[in-house]
Amino acid sequence: MEKNNEREVADISNLQDDDLFCADCDEKIFKMVKVEESDFEFSVLAVCPFCEGESWRKDMKGRYYQDTVDGTIIEEVTADGNDFTIKVKKR
Numbered sequence: 309m310e311k312n313n314e315r316e317v318a319d320i321s322n323l324q325d326d327d328l329f330c331a332d333c334d335e336k337i338f339k340m341v342k343v344e345e346s347d348f349e350f351s352v353l354a355v356c357p358f359c360e361g362e363s364w365r366k367d368m369k370g371r372y373y374q375d376t377v378d379g380t381i382i383e384e385v386t387a388d389g390n391d392f393t394i395k396v397k398k399r
C-alpha cells in the first residue's frame with residue numbers, strides 16, 4: 309500500500325505543464341498538461357478569446373490532459389492532420 313502511494317506522488321511530479329499563452333497579450337489561453345509519454349506527435353495553436361491574437365503553434369509529443377481557462381469555452385477545434393487549431397472564446 310505504501311509503495312503505491314509513493315509511486316503516485318512520483319508520477320504527479322513528472323507532469324509537465326505545457327499551457328498555451330497568447331503571443332500578443334500574454335494571457336493564458338488553454339491548459340495542456342502532459343500526463344503520459346507516447347509516440348503521438350502533434351501541434352496545437354490556440355486562438356485567443358481576450359484579443360485578436362493567437363498563441364504560437366507548439367509541437368507536442370505524448371498524451372495530454374486538456375482544459376479550458378476559467379471563463380472560457382472551446383468554440384471550435386479544427387485539425388489538419390495532427391496539427392490542431394483550438395478556437396477559444398469567452399463564456
Ligand SMILES: [Zn+2]
Nearest residue numbers: 330333356359
Ligand atoms: Zn490575446
